[in-house]
Amino acid sequence: MEEKIMYVSMKEMLWHAHTHxxxxMAINCVNMEQAKAIIESAEEEHSPVIINISPRQLKAHGYGYIMVPMIQALAKRASVPIAFNLDHGANFEDITQALQWDFSSVMIDASSYEFEENIRRTSMIASLAHGMGKSCEAELGHVGLAANADGQNVDYFTNVAQAQEFVERTHCDCLAVAIGTAHGAYPKGMIPQLDFERLKQLKEALNMPLVLHGGSGAGEENIRKAVACGINKINVCTDLMKHAKEALIKTLADEPDIEYMELNMAVEEAMKDFIKDYMRMIGSSQQYIFEQHDGPELD
Structure with a gap:
């Protein structure tokens, strides 16, 4: 029986999500406990999953030469597709290093540049990634910072006509669109207003996997509706980090004498609860159905 390789690029899993x-989930991850929580959750939910890491996280804590072999080892034992993606790669050096480390996917974020420069940079990275059997995510429009209220700046939103030209010229595999979300934590009590009509128009015009950045704090109603209108990849960082921190604080308060290893295990279990609930909410649970001897098959 041919061994199924589950360390994959994002391309095939996102096209399945687009079709169905x-x-x-694309979950930012900086250590072993997070990696285990993400992959074990995917296994238990029969769901594909993307592990994200940003250049800043790579340099500060989750070094690529450690993270890649660890995630590959965990993915080798998995029976659902696992991708490892560089999130918001802006510098050529960061992206090429990620590809050399054997990330399975990369994002080129040139959204802060003028349209033609974004196309030039994205085309170059897409060609490089495809030549190595990897997938490439791009961004058009600009998903800024929640603290600056960037998500409500309509000037940053993705233009539908530009998006068509952008995809045709760059050959990116999926596109992050700006429809009203923003990165980081929103001001207390704020739920962003999303431009769902624009999202529907983008989906119809592009007919490809679309990505929502800044999903943390957007609210369950917004997330569910975004998926219904055509989003196929949702980046989750702030919400999971916050959940893990709260679980750590509560565990220490309830069990002040807990050993360090048991503390890590408790936080890992709490992260799994959050991830599995999120997978059910966005419809990825049970998408990879198992047959006893042949491994997972797409339904």
Whole structure:
């Protein structure tokens, strides 16, 4: 029996999500406990999953030469697709290093540049990634910072006509669109207003996997509706980090004498609860159905 390789690029899993109208979590991860929580959750939910890491996280804590072999080892034992993606790669050096480390996917974020420069940079990275069997995510429009209220700046939103030209010229595999979300934590009590009509127009015009950045704090109603309108990848960082921190604080308060290893295990279990609930919410649970001897098959 041919061994199924589950360390994959994002391309195939996101096209399945696009075809079957659900979304895949892309979860930022900087250590072993997070990696285990993410992959074990995916296994238990029969769901594909994307592990994200940003250049800043790579340099500060989750070094690529450690993270890649660890995630590959965990993915080798998995029976659902696992991708490892460089999130918001802006510098050529960061992206090429990620590809050399054997990330399975990269994002080129040139959204802060003028349209033609974004196309030039994205085309170059897409060609490089495809030549190595990897997938490439790009961004058009600009998903800024929640603290600056960037998500409500309509000037940053993705233009539908530009998006068509951008995809045709760059050959990116999926596109992050700006429809009203922003990165980081929103001001207390704020739920962003999303431009769902624009999202529907983008989906119809592009007919490809679309990505929502800044999903943390957007609210369950917004997330569910975004998936229904065509989002196929949702980046989750702030919400999971916050959940893990709160679980750590509560565990220490309840059990002040807990050993360090048991503390890590408790936080890992709490992260799994959050991830599995999110997978059910966005429809990726049960998308990879198992047969006893042949491994997972797409339904």
């Amino acid at each position: 109208r659900y979304a895949v």
